[in-house]
Every structure is written in structure tokens, then in C-alpha cells.
Amino acid sequence: MNQPTRPEESTENRGVLYLAFELGSKEWELAFSSQIGEKPRRRTITAGDLKSLQSEIVRARQRFGVTGSRVASCYEAGREGFWLHRALVSMGIDNVVVDSSSIEVNRRSRRAKTDRLDAEKLLSLRIRSLHGEPKVWSVVRVPTPEQEDARQLSRELEELKYERTAHRNRIQSLLVSQGAKVKLGSGFLLQLEQTRLWDGSALPAHLKERIQREYKRLTQVQEQIQDLEKQRQQAVAERTTQPDLELIQRLKLLKGIGLGSAWVFVQEFFGWRQFRNRRQVAALAGLVPVPYQSGESLDREQGISKAGNRRVRTLAVEIAWSWLRWQPQSRLSLWFQERYGPGSRRSRRVGIVALARKLLVEMWRYLQTGVAPEGAILKPA
Numbered sequence: 001m002n003q004p005t006r007p008e009e010s011t012e013n014r015g016v017l018y019l020a021f022e023l024g025s026k027e028w029e030l031a032f033s034s035q036i037g038e039k040p041r042r043r044t045i046t047a048g049d050l051k052s053l054q055s056e057i058v059r060a061r062q063r064f065g066v067t068g069s070r071v072a073s074c075y076e077a078g079r080e081g082f083w084l085h086r087a088l089v090s091m092g093i094d095n096v097v098v099d100s101s102s103i104e105v106n107r108r109s110r111r112a113k114t115d116r117l118d119a120e121k122l123l124s125l126r127i128r129s130l131h132g133e134p135k136v137w138s139v140v141r142v143p144t145p146e147q148e149d150a151r152q153l154s155r156e157l158e159e160l161k162y163e164r165t166a167h168r169n170r171i172q173s174l175l176v177s178q179g180a181k182v183k184l185g186s187g188f189l190l191q192l193e194q195t196r197l198w199d200g201s202a203l204p205a206h207l208k209e210r211i212q213r214e215y216k217r218l219t220q221v222q223e224q225i226q227d228l229e230k231q232r233q234q235a236v237a238e239r240t241t242q243p244d245l246e247l248i249q250r251l252k253l254l255k256g257i258g259l260g261s262a263w264v265f266v267q268e269f270f271g272w273r274q275f276r277n278r279r280q281v282a283a284l285a286g287l288v289p290v291p292y293q294s295g296e297s298l299d300r301e302q303g304i305s306k307a308g309n310r311r312v313r314t315l316a317v318e319i320a321w322s323w324l325r326w327q328p329q330s331r332l333s334l335w336f337q338e339r340y341g342p343g344s345r346r347s348r349r350v351g352i353v354a355l356a357r358k359l360l361v362e363m364w365r366y367l368q369t370g371v372a373p374e375g376a377i378l379k380p381a
Helices: 050-064 083-090 115-130 145-150 152-176 188-194 205-237 243-251 259-270 278-284 310-326 331-339 345-369
Strands: 016-023 027-033 041-046 070-076 094-098 289-294 298-304
Touching: 016 050, 016 115, 027 050, 027 115, 041 050, 041 115, 070 083, 070 115, 083 094, 094 115, 145 152, 152 205, 152 259, 152 310, 188 205, 205 243, 205 259, 243 259, 243 345, 259 310, 259 345, 278 345, 310 331, 310 345, 331 345
Parallel strands: 016 070, 070 094
Antiparallel strands: 016 027, 027 041, 289 298
């Protein structure tokens, strides 16, 4: 009589070597296994040492008796980026990059957490995902090197603008601390020399030198911003046949959306991702509602998930306000005014998030089909 096979004795995927990484700046913790319920084989190698990694894979295959089997690995998305994924794929390894926030954890207030435990947890989830549990975590879609490189310009511009604001605020704070105000502009250094304090004395020498150095750094940042913006404008003006640039040109035809916004939307969102429906568009931007229900006594909304692309989500809310101004007769603007217009300020702030979600979906459809949102005004080509 045949005995029923227990889950830990299942022969499915026994020819697979499972591998999980816990990546550190100096060392990598590796955890190997070949089936469910098996004690993992743990090893530590120097960070970035791919030769040692290949050697450990060979030893693990021999240890578990799966010589010649395929390797299924995983690691958490983080500081290492995607170079390791590409290296593993080039070795013939089936690797996935995991969203760290999607990994299930113990809900106790105090729980043990070490690199060894994290690696073993990832290993068990990798095994479960290949045994029919695809929702144990969220897998990150890895861009190609070209797609990843295309995002550098907009991200550098974002960082430089934050840096510019920091320099400006620092200069103004230093002046205000002495009771002086000087307008930042082309003649700032000349005005700084002529600035006097409350008693008619000049600015202290060391303070003036510090402000002059800070202004020099501000000028350098401003020049870099202008250079990058010219580079971006030139790339779009050349009207090349690159798909992402064609999408940028099409998207910025919508009144209320400029070159900078269109560039970010395409390079970060629409240019290299494939969406099957509107729910995926909203989920990737982190603009979907998160309910909290427990029985009949507790039923409330926790706001939006904020689990997607932070840059796209922030920009979508900004463009939603701009859409109300520049596209007042569009179907989306009329819907917002009818539902949230008579409400309070808080109600309008809630409504603008809903409008941002709808607007992202409409932009996706516009780029896919070429049909503009209903009632929207297009700028001359």
C-alpha cells in the first residue's frame, strides 16, 4: 500500500540548489539548501568575491548531492543595486531581487534578528515561492543597464535642486542671524561687501568669508543644473527614434505637463515597465488605499500604501494640482470639482490624491493608445 508523501518528503524540485544572500558591506552570509525542512548550509565570504561564491556553490552541490542541478537564489534589494543580479544571471543562476518591505516578519514586540536568521528566512521563502506560493513576497523588476542609466540624469537633477535649496537657506540663515538681508542674485557679492549690521559696522570677516564660499558652491550647483537641463532639452529636441524619447515628446503635449515632468514619468515609470491594468499602475505608484478591518468593530482606512515609486507619487500629486489649473474643462477636473470642490481644505487634499491616481492611469492609456484624456487640451506639436 502506497504511503502518502509528506510535504517535507516531496520530490518536487529536489534537483534544485536553493541559495539566499544576506549582503553586508564587508561580508556576505550565504545559506544553501536543496529541499523543504532541510538544515541549511551556512557560509560566509568576502563581499563581492564571486570566485569564492562559485566555489561555495560547487561544494554545496556536492554536500546535498545535487551535482549539476540548477541554482535558484535571492537577495534583498538595497545598496548593492542590480549588478549582483546580472552577475548571477550570467553564471546561469535563477536569481530574484526581493522587496525588503514585503518580507513577512514575526509580530512580537521583540524578535531575534541576525544576518544568519535573515539568510535562513530568505532561503525558506525562496523555496516556498518555487513550491507554489508566489505571494510570499514581492519581486523587484530589474531594469536593463540602459534603462537604469537613463534614470541618472533626472535623479541627479533632483539631488542638485535639493542641494541648491540647502545652500540658499544656509546663506539666508547666516545673514538673518546678524540682522542682515541680502537678495541672492547676480550682484550678491557686491551687496555683501556693502552690507552693514544694526550698528553700522561691517559683517565679521570670518562670517563674510564663509558666506562667500557658500555662494561659490551655490553658483557651481546652479551651473550644473543648467548644463543638465540643456542636455535634457537637446536630447528631446533631436527627435530621435528612441522609444522613451518618443513617449516624452508625446506626454509633454498635454497642457499642464512640462518637459521635466514628462521626463521623470517616462524614465521612472512608463518607459520600461509593462502594466496589464489600471490597478497595477496605481499600485506601483503607491496610490492605492489600505483598509484595516478586524471583525465588525474596527473598519477604517489607513490612507494610501506609499509602497511604490516615491518620485512618481510625489510628482503625480504636483501635476494633479497643475491639471486643475491648466485643464479645468477636462473630465477629471470636472469630477474633482463636483466631488471635492465644495468640501473643506482637508477634503480637497484627500481628493487630489485620488485625482493623481486617476491621472496616472489616464496618462498610461494615452501613451498606450494615443487617445488623450477626455476633454484635455493638447499643446501645438
